[in-house]
Amino acid sequence: MQNVAVASHYAVHLPAPDDFAFWRERARGLVQCDVPPDRVAWVEPGATGDLFGDSPARSERRLPVPPAEAPPVRASQRFLAVARSAALHSDPARFGLLYRVLWRLQRYPRLMEDKADIEVRRLEELAKSVRRDAHKMHAFVRFREVEEEGGMPHFVAWFEPDHHILRAEAGFFMRRFANMRWSILTPRGSIHWDGESMHEGPPARRGDAPSGDPVEDLWRAYYASIFNPARLKVGAMLSEMPKKYWKNLPEAALIPQLIAGAQAREARMVASGSRDRGERPATLEGIGTAIHACRMCPIGELDNRAVMGEGPLAAPLMIIGEQPGDQEDHTGRPFVGPAGELLDDYLQAAGIDRRQAYVTNAVKHFKFTWKGKHRLHQSPGAKEIDTCRWWLEAERAIVKPRLVLALGASAARGLLGKTVSITRARGTPMRLDDGTELWVTAHPSYLLRLDGEAREEQARLFAADLAAVRERLGELAG
């Protein structure tokens, strides 16, 4: 080496802690002068002491000048990309590390591919934590609006980055909020955008930023409402939103109370919703006993008794009505009142033997209101039918009919979960989810409420539906 400075030590003073271009320029020169890493100290502004006891002016002056014939310094694209980020890290040793890797790259051009190398790994780690800091800045900066004279609103944020990323990330906010006037204040400096140009300012304090914004109330309301208390995962939240950020996030103040209230909220949701009803009884006798104690809907609370279905265990046909009436409630048997008698007549006329069918109701208790001494029938609501479907399904699972005949819209809802129009649904079979064939027709009590021509017309349709069912049963049996 002809360079006499070979045995000297150098100190390079950076004008700013994020001045990568300056470092690059100096590092290039030092490599060309063949100055090994252990003879260079990189000093940030404000750093105390100087490794080699030099004043900035003297050591800068003493930096060697690269010889004209010195070969160019080379580095891989990957190094450049990683170095640009790593240079912004707050670790005071970063520039020394960058120089050591650059130095080694001259001998091993593919050094950056060796991810198991300790220095390469450290460099990648620095770059990664800078990228993460930048990403968190994009995410967690919260602007607050200040009205300024002239009417143009000014949005100001206070943020505390871990690394020297403010200048590097200003572009992100400029591209996003190009037509907005905004400032980001940090303990390391501040950035201002007026809609046309960017200005840098000195370090700021939290008190320099506005202390609130009315929209934050809405944001907090949103944050609390979008959170699902049924799935608490505090660890997952903390790993992405560590507590150190909380003090500058308006929504974070809610977190402790949301966590504390979560289990209580879920318990309430479950209590008001699907309650644990345990296992379904596996026999018809079991169902017949259990339905008496059912209070899953308010009908069970009335002065009545549950009416169980009846018929052979393996009946090919299941006939389902709406709910027991006054007579059924007295006798404890389905379809024994006036509507039951009418049904029996039509079944007989169609050639269907009721004793071969399993007859039951979509709702197991009689819903009524008192009118004087009489109990007046009331139709069950959609929710009550859906609730009672639990029992109907238990019966279906045991009897396993080939064909189900639903009498009226309530019965159809108990099977389909939706309300269908009888006029449209009758006459053509549907498939239930287990493949069973479902036929829908009117409820016989409907015929009882009609007279004259209307009754004749409905009676004809009802008879035709039953005849079709009879025929279909024959096909299914054959």
Next chain:
Amino acid sequence: MPHTLSQPTLRQRLEILADAAKYDASCASSGTAKKNSLGGKGIGSTEGMGICHAYAPDGRCISLLKILLTNHCIFDCHYCINRKSSNVPRARFTPQEVVDLTLDFYRRNYIEGLFLSSGIVKNANHTMEQLVEVARILREEHDFRGYIHLKTIPEADAEIIHEAGLYADRVSINVELPTTSGLNRLAPDKNAAQIEGAMGRTKERILTARDERKRFRHAPRFAPAGQSTQMIVGADDANDAAIIGKASRLYESFGLRRVYYSAFSPIPDASAVLPLKRPPLLREHRLYQSDWLMRFYGFAPEEVADAAGTDGNLPLDIDPKLAWALKFRESFPVDVNRAARELLLRVPGLGTKAVGRILAVRRHRNLRLDDVARLTASLAKVRPFICTVDWRPTLLTDHADLKRLVAPKAEQLELF
């Protein structure tokens, strides 16, 4: 029932309509066309990577303002909190109110944009038109260049859905349930063929628009962030193998960006038709892991299903990749210095990034166990399945007790 008392405040309606939207799992804001507000009149940018602006205590990212336009609904889907027969408080926003909320939140850097969905009011077309109107005002009147995700309603006319895709970055249609019988039972007003038909048309439009953009620079974009869907897990009796099969068919048939899984969770005023026990949250997590195996690790759907137990469900105590490796031990150990990428990806504990690093390093030298330790998150998990210059797991893969050795120790407690 309509609330005829005084009109709730904006804040109260926001609470109701955000609460009603939280069962949609997606909050992604990534993968759309790059845009920014320089040279425009408004605000907004999308730079490829999604940004999570906050995290809720349920561990979910909050990236978008995710709300319903209204939770009034003429449909009666049993798993849905907003179904017609549910007794929840109802509210609605005007399109302008949603626009103002979005812009107010966006200016303060709370969100990446809007994810708008709605209950069905009047009819599907009317509802879809309202959703599109919100997106139109944001894009056309405010030159908003942030992210917009519109939930589309499969029952609406194709032209209206088409318009949604012209304004939105992403559109989605929920398949809701993994099986048609589950859909018929729990969402009686919906129709599987109609849902898949709409997904098919959306796929065609996305492809056509992408092709036109290649040929004409100013051709309109159509949902540049693609389409996604959501399936509810645990509300019907479909097992994991069936769900994985369904997801892979959806990916294949409709070019979906993502299939989201939502573990059925208890909802207020639930329908009695629903199952009584909610599935463990871990099940949803295992399904996402299997989804990853298919999309990034070269597993075929049948192979993932092979990792499931005899009941067709993935084990909850270990992840599906480890389950597969324990079942097919003859595929191991894998030599990290020689094995092809596809084989390295099968090693439990090696992610796509670790595999990339191993491939890069081994061009320079032969890997020792120490090197692998530096390149991976957990050597303990990987070691039984690999060989290096200085390591060979003799007989370890024959170890009857292998699962105990590599499975995570702590059992996650279930919330109740």
